Amino acid sequence: MFARIDHIGVAVEDLDAAIALYERDLGLALVHRETVDSQGVEAVLLDVGSNHVELLSPLGADTPVGKFLARNGPGLHHVAYQTTDVEQTLAALKAAGARLIDEQPRVGIRGSRVAFLHPAWSGGVLTEIVQPAKEH
Amino acid sequence: MFARIDHIGVAVEDLDAAIALYERDLGLALVHRETVDSQGVEAVLLDVGSNHVELLSPLGADTPVGKFLARNGPGLHHVAYQTTDVEQTLAALKAAGARLIDEQPRVGIRGSRVAFLHPAWSGGVLTEIVQPAKEH
Numbered sequence: 001m002f003a004r005i006d007h008i009g010v011a012v013e014d015l016d017a018a019i020a021l022y023e024r025d026l027g028l029a030l031v032h033r034e035t036v037d038s039q040g041v042e043a044v045l046l047d048v049g050s051n052h053v054e055l056l057s058p059l060g061a062d063t064p065v066g067k068f069l070a071r072n073g074p075g076l077h078h079v080a081y082q083t084t085d086v087e088q089t090l091a092a093l094k095a096a097g098a099r100l101i102d103e104q105p106r107v108g109i110r111g112s113r114v115a116f117l118h119p120a121w122s123g124g125v126l127t128e129i130v131q132p133a134k135e136h
Numbered sequence: 137m138f139a140r141i142d143h144i145g146v147a148v149e150d151l152d153a154a155i156a157l158y159e160r161d162l163g164l165a166l167v168h169r170e171t172v173d174s175q176g177v178e179a180v181l182l183d184v185g186s187n188h189v190e191l192l193s194p195l196g197a198d199t200p201v202g203k204f205l206a207r208n209g210p211g212l213h214h215v216a217y218q219t220t221d222v223e224q225t226l227a228a229l230k231a232a233g234a235r236l237i238d239e240q241p242r243v244g245i246r247g248s249r250v251a252f253l254h255p256a257w258s259g260g261v262l263t264e265i266v267q268p269a270k271e272h
Binding site: 001002003004005008010011012017018021024025026027028048049050051072073074075076077078079081082092093096097098119122123124125126127 | 147163208217232
């Protein structure tokens with residue numbers, strides 16, 4: 001069903017400080033930066049081999065990541081698994097009884113198509129499935 | 137510095153239920169199960185391509201994962217990055233000013249050698265570096 005861990009999502013309070021940590025201290029390569037209005041974040045992708053770290057800075061307090069930060073502070077926010085067919089995977093998960101946040105895929109960072117599963121179904125882990133755009 | 141995300145660690149309250157979720161519903165292959173006394177957990181590894189999900193069930197309430205569960209409930213616990221030389225990586229991180237939980241590598245699951253960085257240094261993310269045993 002899944003080819004790899006596509007990325008981990010990390011909620012951050014200070015995007016520049018987080019970039020310095022991951023780029024300078026942990027040696028990851030920054031490859032993309034984008035404001036994803038639909039998710040209420042400014043996001044940065046860094047490469048770790050074929051996987052990524054996605055840093056998430058909320059555009060306001062009243063966004064999902066803003067609320068996460070107020071409740072938990074900065075830290076691990078979600079994990080995303082990579083699929084080649086997000087519709088098929090979503091249908092299979094629905095058939096397995098998964099509780100979905102997104103009944104239909106929507107556009108995510110860097111032209112990907114994504115859907116989130118509800119953490120109440122997936123053991124407290126906010127879980128994303130992602131089909132990257134063809135060029136990634 | 138890192139070849140890939142080695143695994144994400146997930147704290148679970150019910151190991152059998154979590155295995156059913158990841159194996160049956162999410163389609164991951166269970167590849168290893170081990171009691172890691174030094175970390176106070178019964179742990180299970182499932183493959184996602186070259187990456188893994190590590191399910192962590194505490195051996196008691198007074199263990200790090202037991203305390204994590206009491207404080208946060210089940211969910212994402214840590215992320216581990218893979219290196220080919222854990223000593224060298226640990227030395228580089230120390231030189232970069234990293235706050236370490238483990239000053240020296242110790243034996244982790246499946247014969248790996250691991251060290252944890254303090255989440256207060258790494259943006260609230262409990263971060264592990266891991267050098268797998270040669271056969272993995």
